[in-house]
Amino acid sequence: MESQSLFSGFCSNSITPLYRNPQNPLSSSPPSLSFPCFNQSKHQVSFEMQYFLSSQRLRSVRRLLCKNSVEKVSNLVSEKEGSKSWVKRKRLAVFVSGGGSNFRSINQACIEGFVNGDVVVLVTNKHACGGAQYARDKGIPVILFPKTKDEPDGLSPDDLVKVLREFEVDFILLAGYLKLIPAELIQAYSRSIFNIHPSLLPSFGGKGYYGMKVHKAVIASGARYSGATIHFVDEHYDTGRILAQKIVPVLANDTAEELAARVLREEHKLYVEVTTALCEDRIVWREDGVPLIQSKENPEEYY
Numbered sequence: 001m002e003s004q005s006l007f008s009g010f011c012s013n014s015i016t017p018l019y020r021n022p023q024n025p026l027s028s029s030p031p032s033l034s035f036p037c038f039n040q041s042k043h044q045v046s047f048e049m050q051y052f053l054s055s056q057r058l059r060s061v062r063r064l065l066c067k068n069s070v071e072k073v074s075n076l077v078s079e080k081e082g083s084k085s086w087v088k089r090k091r092l093a094v095f096v097s098g099g100g101s102n103f104r105s106i107n108q109a110c111i112e113g114f115v116n117g118d119v120v121v122l123v124t125n126k127h128a129c130g131g132a133q134y135a136r137d138k139g140i141p142v143i144l145f146p147k148t149k150d151e152p153d154g155l156s157p158d159d160l161v162k163v164l165r166e167f168e169v170d171f172i173l174l175a176g177y178l179k180l181i182p183a184e185l186i187q188a189y190s191r192s193i194f195n196i197h198p199s200l201l202p203s204f205g206g207k208g209y210y211g212m213k214v215h216k217a218v219i220a221s222g223a224r225y226s227g228a229t230i231h232f233v234d235e236h237y238d239t240g241r242i243l244a245q246k247i248v249p250v251l252a253n254d255t256a257e258e259l260a261a262r263v264l265r266e267e268h269k270l271y272v273e274v275t276t277a278l279c280e281d282r283i284v285w286r287e288d289g290v291p292l293i294q295s296k297e298n299p300e301e302y303y
C-alpha cells in the first residue's frame, strides 16, 4: 500500500513531510465497520472489555466498536493561500500505567476542540489504575496490555495490533506507560508512536528511569535544569528521535516531589501542543532525520 504525503504540494530541499505509515494511510473516508453491528441490549455495553483467551476477545472489541463508531464530522479545514483543504480528524490511542494526568489533559483538549482528534481507546497494563478509571468514566474503551501473571487477560502483541487496527487508530501516545512497547507494534505504527519522558533526554533516560526515580537522579546529579521530552518511540527505552522539549529550573532546595510537580505542569502543556500539531499534520522530517514541528502561525517556520 503506497504511503501518502500529508502535505500535498509541500516540498522543500531540506524538509520532507511526515509520511503516513504505509500500513495505515490517511483514510479519506470515515471509518467503516467491517462487521455487522450487534444489537444493543437494553443495558449499556460495558466499556470494560473482559477478554477470554480465544477469538472471543475480538468479538468483545467489535461489540464495543459498534457503540463507539460515531465519526466526528468536524474535520479540520485549513486555509492556505486562499484554498481550503481539510485534515482528517485523527484517532488516538493513549497508553498509561498510573494516574493518567497527561491522558486527561489530552482528552480534555480533544473534547474542547483544541485538538483535531479523539482518544478512541485507552491501553493499560494495570486495569485498576487511575487513568483506566477515568477512561471508563468518560466512556472510552479500556484495553489490557500486555498479558502478565497479574493481568492474565491482557492481549498479546499481535492481538494488540489487530485491536488498534479495528479501532482505526492513527497515532499512539504513551503517557506514563511503564512497559516496553514491542517491535510488532513499532513496525505496525511506524513514525506514529510518541512518548513523554520527565527529563531532558538523552539525560536521565533508559531502563530504570521512570517516575520519581528520574527526578531523584536529576537532583542528585546537581543539574540546574530539567524538563520534559516528547520523542518518537523505537525498540529501546527513550532512544527515539526527540521531537519537543520544555525546560524547567531545578532549585537548590527542591525535593523530588517539587521538581516532579514543576515538570508535570510543563508536560501537560507540551503534550497538548504536540498532539495539536500532530493532528494538524504539522510534523515534518529534516533531511538529517530530525523531526520538526511546523509553526501554525508562520508555516515557513519550524521548531
Ligand SMILES: Nc1nc2c(c(=O)[nH]1)N[C@@H](CN(C=O)c1ccc(C(=O)N[C@@H](CCC(=O)O)C(=O)O)cc1)CN2
Residues within 6 Å of the ligand: 174, 177, 178, 179, 180, 181, 182, 195, 196, 197, 198, 206, 207, 208, 209, 210, 232, 233, 234, 235, 236, 237, 238, 239, 240
Ligand atoms: N519500545 C519502547 N517502549 C517504551 C518506551 C520507549 O521509548 N520505547 N518508553 C517507555 C516510557 N519510559 C520512559 O519514558 C520508561 C518506562 C519504563 C521504564 C522501565 O525501566 N520499566 C521497568 C518496569 C517498570 C514497572 O513495570 O513498574 C523495566 O522495564 O524494568 C523505563 C522507561 C514506555 N515504553
Ligand SMILES: NCC(=O)N[C@@H]1O[C@H](COP(=O)([O-])[O-])[C@@H](O)[C@H]1O
Residues within 6 Å of the ligand: 096, 097, 098, 099, 100, 101, 102, 103, 131, 175, 176, 177, 196, 197, 198, 209, 210, 211, 214, 264, 267
Ligand atoms: N519514563 C516514563 C515516565 O517516567 N513517565 C512519566 O510518568 C508520569 C505519568 O504521569 P501521569 O500518569 O499523571 O500522566 C509523567 O511524569 C511521565 O513523564
